Amino acid sequence: MVDGMDDLVRAGAGAFVTVRGPLGAGKSALLREFAVRAENAGAVVLRASGALAERDWDLGVADQLRPVPAGFVVIVVDDLQWADGSSVRWLADIAARALVVAAVRDGEPSAGITLPGTEVRLPPVSPAGWSQRRLTDCLSRQPEPVRELAKAMAVLGEPAESGLVTELAGLDDGIATAVRNLSALGLVTAQGNFVDPAVGDAVLATMTTAEHDTWHAAAATLLHDRGCPAEDVADHLVATRSVLPEWGTEVLRAAALRRRPLRYLRRAVAEPGPDRAGLLVELAVAESTTDSVRALQHLSYAIQLHESPRDRVAAVLRMPLTAWGAVPPLARDVISDVERDVRQLGDPDLVLRVEARTRYAGHTNLTDLTDATTRLRELGPKPDTADTAERELLTVLTFSAALVARTPAPGVAALAGRLLGHAPPNAGQTEMTQLLVQTLCAADSPARAATWTDRAPATDDQARLWVSKALVAVHQGDVGRARLMAKNVLQHDQATLGANAVLALAVVALKTQDEQLAECLLSRSAEVANPGTAAVFDLLRGAAARGDAARGRYALTEAGRQLDRLGWHNVVLFPWRTAAVRLHQQAGDTDAARALAEEDHERAAEWGAPAGVGRTLRVLGGLTGGAEGVDLLHAAENVLATSADRLERAAPTWRWDCGCATGTSRPPPTTCAAAATSPPPAVTSASPGRRVPTCAARSATPSSPAPNGGWSRSRWPAGRTRR
Secondary structure: OHHHHHHHHHHOOOEEEEEEEOOOOOHHHHHHHHHHHHHHOOOEEEEEEOOHHHOOOOOHHHHOOOOOOOOOEEEEEEOHHHOOHHHHHHHHHHOOOOEEEEEEEOOOOOOOOOOOOEEEEOOOOOHHHOOHHHHHHHHHOOOHHHHHHHHHHHHHOOOOOHHHHHHHHOOOOOHHHHHHHHHHOOOEOOOOOEOOHHHHHHHHHOOOHHHHHHHHHHHHHHHHHOOOOHHHHHHHHHHOOOOOOOOHHHHHHHHHOOOOHHHHHHHHHOOOOOOHHHHHHHHHHHHOOOOHHHHHHHHHHHHHHOOOHHHHHHHHHHOOHHHHHOOHHHHHHHHHHHHHHHHHHOOHHHHHHHHHHHHHHOOOOHHHHHHHHHHHHHOOOOOOOOOHHHHHHHHHHHHHHHHHOOOOHHHHHHHHHHHHHOOOHHHOOOHHHHHHHHHHHHOOOHHHHHHHHOOOOOOOOHHHHHHHHHHHHHHOOOHHHHHHHHHHHHOOOOOOOOHHHHHHHHHHHHHHOOHHHHHHHHHHOOOOOOHHHHHHHHHHHHHOOOOOHHHHHHHHHHHHHHHHHHOOOOOOOOOHHHHHHHHHHHOOOHHHHHHHHHHHHHHHHHHOOHHHHHHHHHHHHHHHOHHHHHHHHHHHHHHHOOOOOHHHHHHHHHHHHOOOOEOOEOOOHHHHHHHHHOOOOOOOOOOOOOOOOOOOOOOOOOOOOOOOOOOOOOOOOOOOOOO
């Protein structure tokens, strides 16, 4: 194209060449390149440009060029569409003895001027690289119908029916001309859509705040009257600050059931109205998995607005159970007033259901957990599980008992199994089944939980089911499967998992000792409000500390002590002392290691789950060494023979195979300690039971279960102070 104009320069003859094209087509760049080449060819080059502000200045462009020198001259004029009429006529005349090359931007109001000579048309290009200011300036110069059409297209978004665009823009006869103008500018396709989202953004940038409100309100009304989907209408209601129409709240509520519930419900509650309390409850429920603090605050406002005691109780029961444990002080404040209401109503089922939520709100408080254990014991060895309200309360009580671990695990597991039996797997994962699975795993009874999780179907809440399956797998000793399931969860959006599922993932990461899994969970999880889950996350940070053993040991111990203060004593779920023992050994502090191991065993024996009792005996055996240490390893093997955790079952056998104890020869204490507190190699199936050498008395072997259902203590120094 430029080469052809070079020929005109070499010919030295006058001519008029018009370069046309839409915005951004490269007209100005072409003129600059041609001017440089003309100068290099020896021509005298004069430059000028039109300006919108000077359009009424007679001979304004011509004055930039006059006087024209003698000889062959090349005149380059950009934006000729804005030149005054006198200048255009002057250029046409002077083209008889000079080469005039002018650029005209298609789509501009004055782009239709008639010019002599040759016309070169440049194709449109993508506006992705254009500045928004350039697009905005171009649009602001268009006639009102063109601007209105562009606004309607931008507000409705794409794809939008042409009839809707036309009606919103208020155009009838002028629609075809407006479309042609936008097309000439290179801003819309042949199908009537913007050529690039940047164009729509530029159109919206030309609108004032008041215009945004007006246009989106009009779009919402238009779409509602046409019977369009609720979410399409709701998007425009959210975008405007205008007062909602009478039907606005119901449309937002309906849209919230399909997508973006937080966005729609927050817009709905911003408007005063008789149903604001109900909307606040719906918003609180939607927020409960992502922002527990805000959810409880909104629920508190809703309760204050509700005048009926039954409505206040119903509002509390609408909230997911696990939301009550995220921020215990705030939860207690919210629920305390409703406890009076439920007593006044005199409905036994409502009393039990509210109590379940109150109990869960105290699941990070040692006193409340101990009280929950007492409440569970008061209900008898086989409480009634026929009623839904009773099952809700019993589920929370068994979960609390598993956390504090001060009542026999077999009894807790038996009750949890009965409760899980009332939940049909085809109903999918629920809050209650999630808690029951965690309780069974904490009691070393994951097989009962697996019976349920293996039959549960894939649903929209598949991620939470994967969490439960990962928890079951790790407590069965299937570390590989647990890692796979947990990583599957982390590959998806975990914002809607809920605090309890995040806790379960943290337990999986802790027990698999998978640094990559732990780092992924820590990096992708937002700030944790639940103090118990936060402490488990701190355990992960301490265990994953690299290159600084002292810092890792301190962080691990501090996080573990925080769990103790909260009442989370379960050594099956939270085996932090075993890891701390190993770190103290590496630092040469055997006294601290032994104290932690003894304390861990006391906790385990009180709970009575074989996985915890056996592991703590194994650790003690490794620390003790000699004949007594071997006796403790014998005891560990016998206890773990009844555990569901096949990895723990294989651990004592591995200690013998590694050479820590053979025949009647006693291994050195340090060697045995190193083997007993380090993790065993991964196994893919249950290792066959193997008799250990009969080299020591079996006085350390646990006796038959004690009268309270827990394992009796092994021969070990008694009387240590509980920490």
